[in-house]
Each structure stands twice: as structure tokens, then as C-alpha cells.
Amino acid sequence: EVQLVESGGGLVQPGGSLRLSCAASGFSFSGYAMSWVRQAPGKGLEWVASISGSGANRNYADFVKGRFTISRDNSKNTVYLEMNTVGAEDTALYYCAKDHEWGVVTATGADHWGQGILVTVSS
């Protein structure tokens, strides 16, 4: 059974930093691209970033503007999202998602999702 468990969220001050983690199990982790998607309170889904199975290819949403970094450690079956210089607009539930297609260089869409982790940016 595929499981994705996010951690690392919480309250952070504007301009601060946070690192989210997503621990994966139940599938061949290194063979799948992974993504982070967020959802602000009462809003729709918004893609944040994706990373290929090897970690060599990364894509980011324009709003990230160099503030966030997606990475992965295939020896730990974990994908990360390093968030820097956060602002109130980054307050959201952050979901980790597994790509549906094995071996693709770039993520195309999810077939499994984590339960999400809340990030609140406030002073």
C-alpha cells in the first residue's frame, strides 16, 4: 500500500524558513517523480514543485521565485521542500504527491497523495 506522510509544518514568522518532509513507502520510490501541491484556506489546489526520480530534474511554480527548493533522498525514501523567505501568502496545507507514471523525467500527474501538513506564516 502506498503511503505518503508529510511532516515539518507549523507556525513560522514572516521571512523565516521551514523544511517539509514527505516519507514514502509501498512503492519503488526512486522510480517515480514526486511533487508538492498546496492549498490555501478555502482555495483550490496550487502546484509548487516537482522532482524526477533521480533528483536530476526539478521544476518550480513561478511564485516560488527561488525561495523554495525541492530535493529527495532515495536512500531514505523521502522528498523535501525547503521553504525560505516565507510570507503570509505561503500559508497553506502542503500535500506531497506521487506521480502516476514510472520512470518519467518530469512529473505529469499524481496517483497518490499524502494527508497534508499545515504551514502557517504569522508573527
Added chain:
Amino acid sequence: NLMLTQPHSVSESPGKTVTISCTVSSGSISDSYVQWYQQRPGSAPTTVIYEYVQRPSGVPDRFSGSFEGSSASLTISGLQADDEADYFCQTYDNSHRWVFGGGTRLTVL
């Protein structure tokens, strides 16, 4: 920028069939895979359709996907109260950035 447009809401009675559309702002919907996600209130999204028409294991065959021209569609037949949720379509642009539709609230009357 690529955009996906969905109706804000749809409603239908139990046992009936409902179709939710997802229209791409430019180009053909067949340029990139389309996925459909269901999100019940207070829950994480789940995937009901990927690659336009494929159903993940465990998703009932009441859910089906299709596409033609500039639109993809999600059809749910034999509506059940449990289907009441928000539904989001998703694709990606030529820079492999994901794009989501604004979501459609399905109400089962």
C-alpha cells in the same frame, strides 16, 4: 499562461449522471495528460482519473474520463451521496509546470 476552466458548481440527484468539463485556454487538451482529483470536505485529494481515462485501482467504474478538442470531461454515473465533493482537473504546460482548474463543487441533491 495555460489555464483550465471548470464550472464552479454542478448538482444532480442520486442515481443520475453528471459530467464536469475542463477546458484548456489554448491548444488542444490532447497535448498533455489530464488528471481528475476528488476532494471531500476536510480531506486530502484523491485521484479518480489519470491520463484522461485511466482509473486507479479502487476507483469505481462509475467514474469515467474523456477528452475531445479543447476539453476533458469527468462523468460520474449512478450518483451517490458519497460523491459529493470538489473535483479538480489538472494538466501541465510545455515547461512541465502543473496547472489546476479552479475546481467544481458537486452537490448530490
